[in-house]
Amino acid sequence: MPHVNTVLGAVPAAELGFVAVHEHIGYGMPGSELDTQWWKTPEQRYEETVPKLRKFHENSLPYGAATYVDATGICNGRDVNYYQSLSEKTGVHIVASTGFVGGDTALPFFERAGVDYLTDQFLHEITVGIGNTGGKAGIIKVGVSRGFKMKDLDLRIYRAAARAALATGVPIFTHLAVDVEPAIDIFREEGLPLDRVLFGHADDGVSQGKVRDRWIAEQGGRIGFDTFGYDLELPDPPFWGRPRRERLDHFLGYLRDGLVDRVLASADANCSPLGWPGVKGHTVNYLFDTLIPALREAGVDEATIHRIFVELPADFLSVKTFATTN
Helix, strand or coil, X not given: CCEEEECCEEEEHXXXXXXXXXXXXXXXCCCHHHCCCCCCCHHHHHHHHHHHHHHHHHHHHHHCCEEEEECCCCCCCCCHHHHHHHHHHHCCEEECEEECCCHHHCCHHHHCCCHHHHHHHHHHHHXXXXXXXXXXXXXXXXXXXXXXXXXXXXXXXXXXXXXXXHHHCCXXXXXXXXXXXXXXXXXXXXXXXXXXXXXXXXXXXXXXXXXXXXXHHHHCCEEEECCCCCECCCCCCCCCCECHHHHHHHHHHHHHCCCHHHEEECCCCECCCCCCCCCCCCCCCHHHHHHHXXXXXXXXXXXXXXXXXXXXXXXXXXXXXXXXXX
16 A cells, blocks of 8 residues: 655555645754744744644545645754654644755755765665654655756755655655756656656746746646745735736646646645744645635636645655666
């Protein structure tokens, strides 16, 4: 039976229920834990986060369960002991990630690492566990450094991620889907099927005109519409915001063109910001409060909604076995 690594152990993919495939328990840039503007006690973080996850669990009950994929990765505030406590407290399945949001968020220790070292790091966190927590990563995070161009470290991380994904069967998701040709070249060189990669943030405002999302889909990749809620209509709009209707129409275009199996959706909300403000008041529950009602109003049927948030992410997150050749 296909399974998914969560911080509390393997869960059958069929039992994930509603999946928010790209979210953050608490994201921050390296060093933010030392900045008193952002520093919070564990109690403050807990009090801020638990109600959001409990609401997410409650909203997900019609779908059987709730699964929250944390896209934070190494060096950006990942705390698996904390995730385990939150999962036990709220009943939400939490999937932790190995990997990096982007090469420019990797500390110098990792910046100097070669592909083999990075591969071993990812393999250990997927098969043995993250630190001494026993919690295994269920997905690998990779990204493009600021400036929207792949740098050498980014390319090393992508190659290491491809090798670890093939060896363990877990999928990959990306931070941004810009300058994607070098990434696809690496995945193909390593023999990784592109449907094991979710090319993220294809819907955000700053990527428009820089991302060839339909081309990526034609190559077999999955497209992440995972910044729902970053709306320019907000009183204090985020820098990578986009008009709400424009983003929705972009997404609906995939559904109308019969490409539902190429997309996954999420809100990229930050439960308790750590040096990264996000959007004030934005939570994972935007998916239920705003996005799903908008999809229904646009004529999207319940079977399609179920496919987007239950069936497709369960298939994507499932640990796969790949044939090896001598």
